[in-house]
Amino acid sequence: MIAAVMGVLLLVSVGVAGWISHSRQAASDRGGDIMAEIRQAGLPHFWGEGTREFYLMRHNGETVGWRAVLRRPVGDGYRGFDMHATAEGATAWESWTLHNDLRSGTYVAFGPSSTVRGLLAKTEITFTAGQIEVTETLLALAGGGRASRPGLPPRPGPSPRLEAVDRHTSRTDVGDNYLPEGSLPLVARRVGEHKANASFKIVMNGTPPLQTARGELTTRLSSVRVEFNGTEMLQDPPLEPATVVSMARGGFGHEDAERTFWSRSGELRRIAFDQSDMVRVSQQELQRVFPKAMEELTTLSNSAEIGYEEEKNDDAETETSNDQAEGDV
DSSP, X not given: OHHHHHHHHHHHHHHHHHHHHHHHHHHHXXXXXXXXHHHHXXXXXXXXXXXXXXXXXXXTTEEEEEEEXXXXXXXXXXXXXXXXXXXXXXXXXXXXXXXXXXXXXXEEXXXXXXXXXXXXXXXXXXXXXXXXXXXXXXXXXXXXXXXXXXXXXXXXXXXXXXXXXXXXXXXXXXXXXXXXXXXXXXXXXXXHHHTOEEEEEEOOXXXXXXXOTTSOEEOOOEEEEEEEEEEEEOSSSSOOEEEEEEXXXXXXXXXXXXXXEEOTTSOEEEEEOSSEEEEEEOHHHHHHHXXXXXXXXXXXXXXXXXXXXXXXXXXXXXXXXXXXXXXXX
């Protein structure tokens, strides 16, 4: 009798393991299909002449900072810039380039180290021909000091000199479901439109590489699960139903989770975390809350060669241009 029960349990466990494996493979395949859709349409279909997005960052309901995301066409692709800031200035930024078919690109990020308190981290990624190269650098103030405000990026003018205290470069091949930097919002939007679940591979900044038996460094890829979570009413004006898409990124020893809220026109309206969120606002609203935001954004985005110019149109014209640049496939 016991042997029979054990046999049944073994069959059930094998069946469950097989179902999980099949489910993961299906989600991975779906991720590759969605990337193929975006590649076939091309980035100009979504971003047109460029987009600009502004967000207020809130923690437990209190406004604590802001975020800006810029994209503009350059040659056969786009250049993007994404920065987070408080009233004191920028805390982290990243810039990237993507070819229109998402088969090549570059990425640079600068901010506080996620592994060593008080140090700064710089991540550089080059993606081409199905392979990525990642360089991670830890930085400290020259002479062994630590940043008093870790995360503040280098800026024009006199500033403390930084020196590298650790640097390593790794490489790995990537498949069709690899998400190059800058493409995650497009993927989340498409998952929501398909009401699907999909999984992808990404590079999470600060993740240590693997070392092969031959001493070579291989980039450690992380998984991100992107899932349709139904529809909810937005709580910030304009009040309307929004498609909810969750994203869970499994990194080295931790997992980041967020929920994104998309309007019917395909605009990202809100990003929610455990105790904080980011809510989409107009440039005018951002400047009302953080009067120096545009000055900070202009300085840093120009240093990243995206060439930001302050928007002069009113709110309605700004929102319309963004909607037109983010048309459906």
